[in-house]
Amino acid sequence: MSAGMERRAVSRHLRLLGAQMRLSMLAALEYRVGFWTEGVVGLAWSLGGVVPLFVAFEHRSDVAGWGPWELVLLTGFFLIISGVYASAVQPAVSKSMTQIRTGTLDYVLLRPVDALASCLTAQFEPWSLLEALTGIGLVIVAAVELELSPSLGQLGALLVVLVSGLVSLVALGVLMLCASFRALELQNLTSLMETLLGFAHWPISVFRGPLKLVFTFVVPFAVMTSYPAQSLIGGLGWPELVGAVGTTLALAIGARVIWGRALRGYTSASS
Amino acid sequence: MSSGRVAKLGALWRLGVAEAAAYRTSLLIWVLATTMPLISLVLWRALAASGPIGDYDQDGFDSYFIAAFVVRQLSVSWVVWDLDSQIRTGALSALLLRPVHPVAHHVMFNLAALPLRTALAAPVAIVVLLATGGISITANPIALALAIPAVVFAWCLNFLTQLAIGCLAFWLTKAAALYDVWIGAYVVLAGYLVPTSLFPHGLAEVARVLPFHAALGFPVELLIGRLSTAQALEGIGLQLAWLVAVGAIAALAWRRGLRAYGAFGA
Numbered sequence: 001m002s003a004g005m006e007r008r009a010v011s012r013h014l015r016l017l018g019a020q021m022r023l024s025m026l027a028a029l030e031y032r033v034g035f036w037t038e039g040v041v042g043l044a045w046s047l048g049g050v051v052p053l054f055v056a057f058e059h060r061s062d063v064a065g066w067g068p069w070e071l072v073l074l075t076g077f078f079l080i081i082s083g084v085y086a087s088a089v090q091p092a093v094s095k096s097m098t099q100i101r102t103g104t105l106d107y108v109l110l111r112p113v114d115a116l117a118s119c120l121t122a123q124f125e126p127w128s129l130l131e132a133l134t135g136i137g138l139v140i141v142a143a144v145e146l147e148l149s150p151s152l153g154q155l156g157a158l159l160v161v162l163v164s165g166l167v168s169l170v171a172l173g174v175l176m177l178c179a180s181f182r183a184l185e186l187q188n189l190t191s192l193m194e195t196l197l198g199f200a201h202w203p204i205s206v207f208r209g210p211l212k213l214v215f216t217f218v219v220p221f222a223v224m225t226s227y228p229a230q231s232l233i234g235g236l237g238w239p240e241l242v243g244a245v246g247t248t249l250a251l252a253i254g255a256r257v258i259w260g261r262a263l264r265g266y267t268s269a270s271s
Numbered sequence: 272m273s274s275g276r277v278a279k280l281g282a283l284w285r286l287g288v289a290e291a292a293a294y295r296t297s298l299l300i301w302v303l304a305t306t307m308p309l310i311s312l313v314l315w316r317a318l319a320a321s322g323p324i325g326d327y328d329q330d331g332f333d334s335y336f337i338a339a340f341v342v343r344q345l346s347v348s349w350v351v352w353d354l355d356s357q358i359r360t361g362a363l364s365a366l367l368l369r370p371v372h373p374v375a376h377h378v379m380f381n382l383a384a385l386p387l388r389t390a391l392a393a394p395v396a397i398v399v400l401l402a403t404g405g406i407s408i409t410a411n412p413i414a415l416a417l418a419i420p421a422v423v424f425a426w427c428l429n430f431l432t433q434l435a436i437g438c439l440a441f442w443l444t445k446a447a448a449l450y451d452v453w454i455g456a457y458v459v460l461a462g463y464l465v466p467t468s469l470f471p472h473g474l475a476e477v478a479r480v481l482p483f484h485a486a487l488g489f490p491v492e493l494l495i496g497r498l499s500t501a502q503a504l505e506g507i508g509l510q511l512a513w514l515v516a517v518g519a520i521a522a523l524a525w526r527r528g529l530r531a532y533g534a535f536g537a
Contacts, residue, residue: 037448045455052311052465059324059469064317183296191304198310206317 079135287383462488
């Protein structure tokens with residue numbers, strides 16, 4: 001492919017992203033009650049999930065080596081992840097699942113853009129970003145309260161694990177989407193993922209044995225919430241950093257390959 | 272009850288069982304999506320490794336959360352989503368024409384999925400039973416006998432709450448979203464994530480008289496033998512009081528709602 005064509009392909013994808021975002025934005029502004037039903041309720045839900053952590057402090061002075069403000073920091077990163085899931089991953093995956101079920105995915109496949117890019121931008125729920133914004137606020141408050149002054153290296157590590165966490169979240173979304181090609185009733189897989197995200201509320205050091213391995217390398221909740229917090233507090237070493245990037249790459253490449261195979265198995269509504 | 276009515280309810284039951292069987296995969300995922308108590312089990316078990324928390328040690332948490340998982344599976348219903356969409360799309364009109372009350376229709380459909388749901392949840396529960404210290408059930412025969420009505424009342428309480436909130440769809444377009452608010456409070460206050468007795472003083476006492484606790488925490492504590500007979504009877508009385516209150520609201524909302532119902536052709 002020549003450089004000119006490549007540039008055109010990139011701009012086409014960016015235009016698609018822009019158009020889909022704009023449509024979702026306009027729809028969200030039409031239904032302003034969504035601020036309450038999606039934004040505020042979603043935030044309350046996520047904060048409700050933190051209650052057990054603070055109940056634990058009633059009986060203990062630390063939770064698996066984490067103090068109260070350190071857990072607030074972790075909760076901030078959890079809200080960012082959970083907000084991105086609720087506003088970008090879950091809506092797009094659900095919408096695409098409906099398209100697979102009804103056969104309207106045909107129209108998506110006909111577009112002159114990558115089908116996966118099209119599916120992943122299919123829908124966006126801006127109100128749920130309230131959760132992510134609150135998360136950023138909590139991270140800042142906790143960082144001030146803990147008197148953290150992260151070095152450039154630490155900020156770099158934070159950036160790496162944060163991007164890794166978000167990429168693995170999207171990759172897990174793609175895998176759910178692939179599963180729904182196989183069985184049409186797998187629509188509620190996204191609810192299952194929401195339940196599983198409950199594990200990400202807690203620091204990885206709570207877990208032992210096989211669960212610790214699963215949450216570090218298979219469904220890497222550690223990379224999503226514990227590592228970002230650790231990178232600021234100063235407990236994140238090179239092994240964790242390399243592990244996070246490796247796991248993310250494996251998940252992303254695996255998801256892309258499985259997506260290709262799943263798509264080949266798609267028979268559309270008409271055939 | 273006349274035999275005609277029994278036949279109608281029997282037909283609805285068979286219909287509900289058939290529907291549950293047709294959607295067995297999604298039912299299985301719903302079972303897995305309500306494994307939150309098992310997630311809590313793992314976490315609290317890990318925290319209690321260095322000594323008991325409050326009056327719960329590791330085995331105590333095992334018993335509590337396995338029981339919570341079982342009670343949750345047995346007391347679940349989804350009438351709020353069905354009713355919400357039926358009112359919005361007008362599908363309720365067809366139900367109103369049938370010779371059975373629409374609420375009876377929903378009761379039968381929700382109950383008919385329970386056997387299959389139990390069968391799907393059983394392997395999960397058995398794996399957890401084997402992987403952890405297991406569950407110790409109350410040795411008090413009276414408490415054990417009272418646990419049965421407690422679970423039945425918990426189901427009724429969930430169903431009536433959903434019915435009352437679902438009826439709001441007669442006036443609002445997004446009644447099911449309001450139920451999210453309710454379930455959010457339930458998750459925190461019912462003892463779904465943490466036994467309410469571990470809450471800080473003051474908050475614990477308040478949480479334990481709310482309907483959320485009556486719908487989950489109370490039957491669970493009764494089942495694992497954490498309540499005396501007197502406390503058990505008190506809890507049943509509280510459940511009945513909430514049932515009367517929520518039931519009255521649901522009945523009122525249903526009657527008023529039907530008058531406001533303006534679907535196509537209604």
